[in-house]
Amino acid sequence: MKVVGGKAVYGASVGILMLEARFPRIPGDMGNALTWPFPVMYKVVRDASPDRVVRGGAAGMLPAFIDAALELVADGVDGITTNCGFLSLFQAELAAAVGVPVAASSLMQVAQVNAILPPGKVAGILTISASSLTDAHLTAAGVPLTTPIGTTEGGQEFTRAILDNEGTGRGSGAGGQYQGGARLGWSAPRDRRAGFGMHQYDSLCGRYSRRRRPAGLFDGQFCDMVSVWIIPGTVRLPLMGCATRG
Numbered sequence: 001m002k003v004v005g006g007k008a009v010y011g012a013s014v015g016i017l018m019l020e021a022r023f024p025r026i027p028g029d030m031g032n033a034l035t036w037p038f039p040v041m042y043k044v045v046r047d048a049s050p051d052r053v054v055r056g057g058a059a060g061m062l063p064a065f066i067d068a069a070l071e072l073v074a075d076g077v078d079g080i081t082t083n084c085g086f087l088s089l090f091q092a093e094l095a096a097a098v099g100v101p102v103a104a105s106s107l108m109q110v111a112q113v114n115a116i117l118p119p120g121k122v123a124g125i126l127t128i129s130a131s132s133l134t135d136a137h138l139t140a141a142g143v144p145l146t147t148p149i150g151t152t153e154g155g156q157e158f159t160r161a162i163l164d165n166e167g168t169g170r171g172s173g174a175g176g177q178y179q180g181g182a183r184l185g186w187s188a189p190r191d192r193r194a195g196f197g198m199h200q201y202d203s204l205c206g207r208y209s210r211r212r213r214p215a216g217l218f219d220g221q222f223c224d225m226v227s228v229w230i231i232p233g234t235v236r237l238p239l240m241g242c243a244t245r246g
Contacts, residue, residue: 007076012039015072017065017082019048021165030083041077043068050163054086054132065090066097073098080104086132088141107141114144124148128159 018031025031033040045068048061058065065087069080079101080094088105095102113123125143127133130151138145152158160166 008074009041009076012041012076013078014038014040015069015075015077015080016040016042017068017072017080017087018042018044019050019053019084020044020046021050021162023050023162023166041072041075043072050084050165053084054129054163057132057134058087058089062090062093066094069094069098069102073100085127086137088137091140105137105141107138107143110141110143110147122147124150126150127152128162129153 016030021031027034029035031042033042045061045064048058048064052058053061065082072080077100080098081103082105085105085107088107091102091104091108094104107125110123110125117123122144125133125147127149128151130149130153133149135145137143138147
């Protein structure tokens with residue numbers, strides 16, 4: 001059998017562009033390698049702090065993200081994602097530059113979820129900073145501008161700890177704030193049509209128990225996008241519960 005090379009690294013098909021941050025990343029967070037049931041490759045984009053990317057709209061950062069993505073592809077990945085949903089702003093440019101599938105933001109799942117929900121129900125977005133989530137972010141990901149939005153902004157710990165890049169944090173406190181933000185976000189009558197909550201920021205994944213989600217609200221996470229949309233197209237995983245015959 002002839003074996004063909006061409007990559008520097010094999011077995012890690014997904015490359016993750018990471019913000020440069022130092023806040024704790026517990027299992028479930030995209031930046032914790034134990035989160036994944038398959039190997040991934042990371043590339044930290046220097047100077048891309050949470051504050052600069054979220055509150056500052058990632059101004060001037062596109063070249064750095066393209067360079068980092070190209071390095072991951074050169075090293076062997078077959079698909080690119082990021083650990084910040086606010087990077088939907090760079091979706092088109094990254095996809096055009098790297099030549100492999102790119103999913104820059106979990107917001108890209110919203111249109112697909114809307115297509116399968118019952119009549120009268122839509123996907124909503126659960127975000128770390130509603131004041132920073134602009135029409136441009138939504139449009140770049142194909143998200144309707146009328147989409148309901150819930151947020152942890154204004155809470156005691158979660159948004160501040162992440163966006164201010166604090167070195168310590170309380171997992172249970174952050175999880176409680178996420179739950180509170182979700183309930184607050186869907187409490188207004190105009191938001192009761194939300195039938196699915198999309199986590200827009202990757203660090204929400206590891207700090208929120210699906211057992212505590214608001215009643216009647218299904219949810220999806222950034223990590224789900226990688227596992228459901230990217231991995232099946234880039235790596236062949238064993239089929240669970242299936243038998244094959246020779």
